Amino acid sequence: MVKLVEGINKVVHIALIALMVVLVVSVFCQITLRFFNYSIAWTEELSRYSMIWMTFLGAAYALAKRAHIGMELFVDRTEGLLKQVLIVLAAAVCLVFFVLMVVKGYELSMRVMDQPSAVMQVPMGIVYSVIPISGIILVVNLFYVTVKQLKGELS
Amino acid sequence: MADIILFVVLLLLIFINVPIAIALAMAATLFFVTQSEMPIVAIFQRMFNSIDSFPLLAVPFFLLAGKLMESGGISRRLIHLAEVMLGRVRGGLALVSIVACAFFAALSGSAAATTAAVGAIMIPAMVKKGYDKNFSTAIQAAGGTIGVIIPPSVPLVLFGVTAGVSISDLFLAGIIPGFFVTAALMILVYVISIIQGYGGGEKYNLKEFFIAFKDSILALLMPVIILGGIYSGIFTATEAALVAVVYGLIVGVFIYREITLKDLYHIFSSATIMSATILFIIAGASIFAYYLTRERIPMQITEALLGITDNWIFALLIINVILLIVGTFMETAAAILILTPILAPVATALGLDLVHFGIIMIVNLAIGYITPPVGLNLFVANKIAGTKFEGVMRAIIPFIMVMVVCVLIISFVPALSLFLVK
Amino acid sequence: STSDEKEQYVLYAGHSLAADHPFELAMQELKERVEERTDGRVIIETFPLSQLGAERELIEGAMLGSVDLVVSTSGPIMNFVKDFAVLDLPFLFNDRDAAVNILEGDIGEDLFAQLREIGIVGLSWGENGFRHVTNSIKPVATPEDLEGLSLRVQENKVFISAFNELGVTPSPMAWTEALTALQSGVVDGQENPILVIDSYKLYDANQKYMTLTSHAYSSAVFMMSEHAYNRLPEDLRDIVMEEGEKIGAYERQLVVDMEEQALQRLKENGMEVVEEVDTGAFRDKIMKVYDSSENQQLLQRILSEQ
Numbered sequence A: 001m002v003k004l005v006e007g008i009n010k011v012v013h014i015a016l017i018a019l020m021v022v023l024v025v026s027v028f029c030q031i032t033l034r035f036f037n038y039s040i041a042w043t044e045e046l047s048r049y050s051m052i053w054m055t056f057l058g059a060a061y062a063l064a065k066r067a068h069i070g071m072e073l074f075v076d077r078t079e080g081l082l083k084q085v086l087i088v089l090a091a092a093v094c095l096v097f098f099v100l101m102v103v104k105g106y107e108l109s110m111r112v113m114d115q116p117s118a119v120m121q122v123p124m125g126i127v128y129s130v131i132p133i134s135g136i137i138l139v140v141n142l143f144y145v146t147v148k149q150l151k152g153e154l155s
Numbered sequence B: 001m002a003d004i005i006l007f008v009v010l011l012l013l014i015f016i017n018v019p020i021a022i023a024l025a026m027a028a029t030l031f032f033v034t035q036s037e038m039p040i041v042a043i044f045q046r047m048f049n050s051i052d053s054f055p056l057l058a059v060p061f062f063l064l065a066g067k068l069m070e071s072g073g074i075s076r077r078l079i080h081l082a083e084v085m086l087g088r089v090r091g092g093l094a095l096v097s098i099v100a101c102a103f104f105a106a107l108s109g110s111a112a113a114t115t116a117a118v119g120a121i122m123i124p125a126m127v128k129k130g131y132d133k134n135f136s137t138a139i140q141a142a143g144g145t146i147g148v149i150i151p152p153s154v155p156l157v158l159f160g161v162t163a164g165v166s167i168s169d170l171f172l173a174g175i176i177p178g179f180f181v182t183a184a185l186m187i188l189v190y191v192i193s194i195i196q197g198y199g200g201g202e203k204y205n206l207k208e209f210f211i212a213f214k215d216s217i218l219a220l221l222m223p224v225i226i227l228g229g230i231y232s233g234i235f236t237a238t239e240a241a242l243v244a245v246v247y248g249l250i251v252g253v254f255i256y257r258e259i260t261l262k263d264l265y266h267i268f269s270s271a272t273i274m275s276a277t278i279l280f281i282i283a284g285a286s287i288f289a290y291y292l293t294r295e296r297i298p299m300q301i302t303e304a305l306l307g308i309t310d311n312w313i314f315a316l317l318i319i320n321v322i323l324l325i326v327g328t329f330m331e332t333a334a335a336i337l338i339l340t341p342i343l344a345p346v347a348t349a350l351g352l353d354l355v356h357f358g359i360i361m362i363v364n365l366a367i368g369y370i371t372p373p374v375g376l377n378l379f380v381a382n383k384i385a386g387t388k389f390e391g392v393m394r395a396i397i398p399f400i401m402v403m404v405v406c407v408l409i410i411s412f413v414p415a416l417s418l419f420l421v422k
Numbered sequence C: 001s002t003s004d005e006k007e008q009y010v011l012y013a014g015h016s017l018a019a020d021h022p023f024e025l026a027m028q029e030l031k032e033r034v035e036e037r038t039d040g041r042v043i044i045e046t047f048p049l050s051q052l053g054a055e056r057e058l059i060e061g062a063m064l065g066s067v068d069l070v071v072s073t074s075g076p077i078m079n080f081v082k083d084f085a086v087l088d089l090p091f092l093f094n095d096r097d098a099a100v101n102i103l104e105g106d107i108g109e110d111l112f113a114q115l116r117e118i119g120i121v122g123l124s125w126g127e128n129g130f131r132h133v134t135n136s137i138k139p140v141a142t143p144e145d146l147e148g149l150s151l152r153v154q155e156n157k158v159f160i161s162a163f164n165e166l167g168v169t170p171s172p173m174a175w176t177e178a179l180t181a182l183q184s185g186v187v188d189g190q191e192n193p194i195l196v197i198d199s200y201k202l203y204d205a206n207q208k209y210m211t212l213t214s215h216a217y218s219s220a221v222f223m224m225s226e227h228a229y230n231r232l233p234e235d236l237r238d239i240v241m242e243e244g245e246k247i248g249a250y251e252r253q254l255v256v257d258m259e260e261q262a263l264q265r266l267k268e269n270g271m272e273v274v275e276e277v278d279t280g281a282f283r284d285k286i287m288k289v290y291d292s293s294e295n296q297q298l299l300q301r302i303l304s305e306q
């Protein structure tokens, strides 16, 4: 099970770096081509949508690495049962949101599937699908991290 | 009443360590579900669209550029230059630290990166020369704040995008306040060094200065290229961030040859994750802001604040106090994204220029980087120095005091910010 | 069903333009009329300047039910109902009257029927005026004068290829980005209706020259979310529909009146305006983009009805 989760995160990590490379390359093309009085329409849209994918997938990955910005100060000073309760409580709040991301994000993607993007004509449903996809990874990573936290393997 | 509960719920969620992005989103979602007819799908639509913005690309790019500079040997060269300039003065290395931070700030958009890049070299160097370890750590933490005041600056980009203010104007407006804070911090470390009898006596001749200058010319050229490119119309402020990335890559990989392929992988990886967490906060904050907008809460707060006083000086003092308190407890990017939609209308109602207000806000929140309990620069500097947190907390106090004075002067002398903006 | 006397309904109204633009003024008027006729049982809260999202997001919001009333230019609607793309073709309408006749006739009805299929009730047709070109380099009187200029254009395939035909380098970029790009000279010019040019004081962003190219009529749609439509009791809904159907004409008149003053203001602020333009010469150069239009039938129908 742990192997599977780590495998998923490895794939996501590679995808993230690839997306950053896409961002750099497409904006680079945009500036260079305009400098030579030539313009391509799709670089702007591609870079925006790549950044959105990078954000949602990156948020999912960051959960496994505990890289999200939060207020650890208070929980860090608690001990024993109280600490365990707070950890579970915070995880429960996150779980509700992630499940909403999966269910409602899926509904959203399906509803706009017929609608093409302005320039590249990609179905917006595909672009939006990053929400339910990262929602699933977030749920998986949430369990992974919370179990570790409860076992005391993480601070 | 319901609105106050909203803020209480948000604080509770933040206190039990729900990641800030999710705490913001969840608090607002709870209220959308119970208080309005808005369908939940629309929450995710808003989340998505809030980061569907080209100017926001400056965030990942400036973070990536900062990482490249940090690893590419650029910071080391800048520090050496500052050293030959100021090494012979009393408290020389302390002054060098601040000046090197200002140099690096002109390349980097982030405070933590500035602290890390300069601190990694300067803290050990200072300790070796007999400076107090806590003092050395505090200098780097405080010097790092210049990173977000002198352009480029990720927080200024976030403010510009949220408030709908020109990012190039904000960048111009940050230059003089950035130098102003630099000068104030230099005076402070000089005075402390004199009292404590630190340093001085290093001898450098003109030849060494020219060598150091020649050595760091490529680094010094970068701000010229970035700002020059923006204001001469070759590229936009967003595209400038990408130019910084490309420049950093070329210099670090091909000219200085200090970045290997493996380093590059780590640089991209950490910049990507850092960008994603910041942009995810934007997405979460957008839902919170969306609820506030629909309920017209910023308007109510404006009216309430102007009800207390219609004296802009007093009102601005209140705003400064609010910003300082929030900055003490909250991470800067999150604070900007939550407070801008609330405070920008207040500032406008007070007759403040939004560009000036952006600078006030950024300098206030920059202080937040060095105020415990949530002070990112303190954490970073501490990690490098390996000091005890309690000791640094005492050493940082004079720096906080000086910066509070700076922020008041910047608040009440608009010309400092607006002089360069036409 | 008729309404319970006590129940109050709040409608959220959004658009992307400024608080002094006819879009907002018309929404305010609609608010007043509806609130008065319903005795305050229907309240309209208006949000200008993309506070509830930019145009594409607003239309999607109307579809999903997060926004109740929207006024949007027709451009972004084409991503939802393809036929709207035809309306954005350059030089499609001979003049304003021709546009209004067609949009308020069967063709407009057909387009509204298609909107209804995606869950949006079309109320009436407004406009954002004709679009014109401004630039910082030189007065433009003929299509040849445009050659070599770089212009910021909307992110819209038809516009991009039309301006390519004219020898222009079109740069699609976000409006916030465009404002500073014009200022610093990353692009030479842009194209927008008079009210937008005036509202954003583009003469302060180096736009010294303006040509009344009238290269596109920017039609707009006042629309209501089907969610809101279904939520309102019949008697109140009838009032909102009736007033909504009238508000387009009101808004168009505002545009006509305000454009006159705005043009005056632009000149007073030093803009050199080329008013006599042989639009036919421009039109001939871009005829190619008509061939690429996906709905030739609708296109021919519009052309033959003028």
Ligand code: NA
Pocket: B104, B105, B106, B107, B108, B109, B110, B146, B147, B148, B149, B150, B151, B152, B153
């Ligand atoms: Na900076």
Ligand code: NA
Pocket: B327, B328, B329, B330, B367, B368, B369, B370, B371, B372, B373, B374, B375, B376
């Ligand atoms: Na702090």
